[in-house]
Amino acid sequence: MPRFFERIKDALIDMESPDVGEKAAKILIVEDEIKIAEALCAYLGRAGYAVSQAGDGESGLAAFNASAPDLVILDLMLPKMSGERLCTEIRRVSRVPVVMLTAKSGEDDKVSGFALGADDYVTKPFSPRELVARVNSLLRRSAGDTSPLFSRMSWNGGDLEIDLESRTVWKRGEHAALTPNEYKILSRLARHPNRAFSRDELIDAALGENFGGFERTIDSHIKNLRGKIEDDTSSPVYILTVRGVGYRFGGVPRTEAAR
Numbered sequence: 001m002p003r004f005f006e007r008i009k010d011a012l013i014d015m016e017s018p019d020v021g022e023k024a025a026k027i028l029i030v031e032d033e034i035k036i037a038e039a040l041c042a043y044l045g046r047a048g049y050a051v052s053q054a055g056d057g058e059s060g061l062a063a064f065n066a067s068a069p070d071l072v073i074l075d076l077m078l079p080k081m082s083g084e085r086l087c088t089e090i091r092r093v094s095r096v097p098v099v100m101l102t103a104k105s106g107e108d109d110k111v112s113g114f115a116l117g118a119d120d121y122v123t124k125p126f127s128p129r130e131l132v133a134r135v136n137s138l139l140r141r142s143a144g145d146t147s148p149l150f151s152r153m154s155w156n157g158g159d160l161e162i163d164l165e166s167r168t169v170w171k172r173g174e175h176a177a178l179t180p181n182e183y184k185i186l187s188r189l190a191r192h193p194n195r196a197f198s199r200d201e202l203i204d205a206a207l208g209e210n211f212g213g214f215e216r217t218i219d220s221h222i223k224n225l226r227g228k229i230e231d232d233t234s235s236p237v238y239i240l241t242v243r244g245v246g247y248r249f250g251g252v253p254r255t256e257a258a259r
């Protein structure tokens with residue numbers, strides 16, 4: 001048995017994923033060496049993560065867009081689209097943590113990996129124990145922030161746009177006059193597109209912890225907000241109701257840089 005897999009077996013025993021709430025954090029592995037990919041899947045799955053995998057760069061990008069993972073483990077040398085290119089594509093739309101795996105060990109490669117926006121860099125052969133520890137620590141640091149990197153965000157082919165710096169919102173190119181509370185609620189939801197927020201959380205985020213009103217106050221803000229940004233408030237596409245929880249953002253992203 002190769003040493004790599006023996007070490008995986010040993011390290012399976014006492015690794016724990018960080019507490020990420022009721023849902024397991026999603027990890028996408030893009031790696032064309034099947035044995036390494038399968039071992040990582042088993043290993044991270046055992047550590048409590050929901051793991052998916054792709055065997056080349058193109059299907060890796062498709063899987064990224066389809067599953068919106070909380071962290072990506074990315075091999076550098078991949079068929080169809082290189083790991084560098086895929087990392088660049090991911091960084092156009094997301095600040096999700098990226099760990100680069102590579103057989104190259106030169107300092108220059110490390111520097112270019114970071115320049116592309118990788119958060120960590122692991123040289124093969126690597127210790128699986130160390131890799132999972134790094135994954136745990138990156139996820140703790142990122143706290144699920146997979147929001148776009150650029151201050152100007154755009155959804156549904158430019159139908160809705162927000163500039164986070166000037167705090168301006170446009171609907172079909174027209175300035176949408178949001179109240180400060182409506183803006184705070186919308187930007188909070190939009191920056192965490194995969195997360196369902198409870199009414200309580202939205203009150204804390206938007207209105208402040210000392211807010212004395214009722215949870216249902218949020219519903220009236222949401223109603224007004226939908227009136228300003230949705231085409232049809234009876235079937236909203238941006239502010240979605242999550243039954244029994246609260247609300248989540250449903251826009252399909254496109255960034256300035258991706259145009």
Ligand code: CA
Pocket residue numbers: 031032033075076077078
């Ligand atoms: Ca490879």
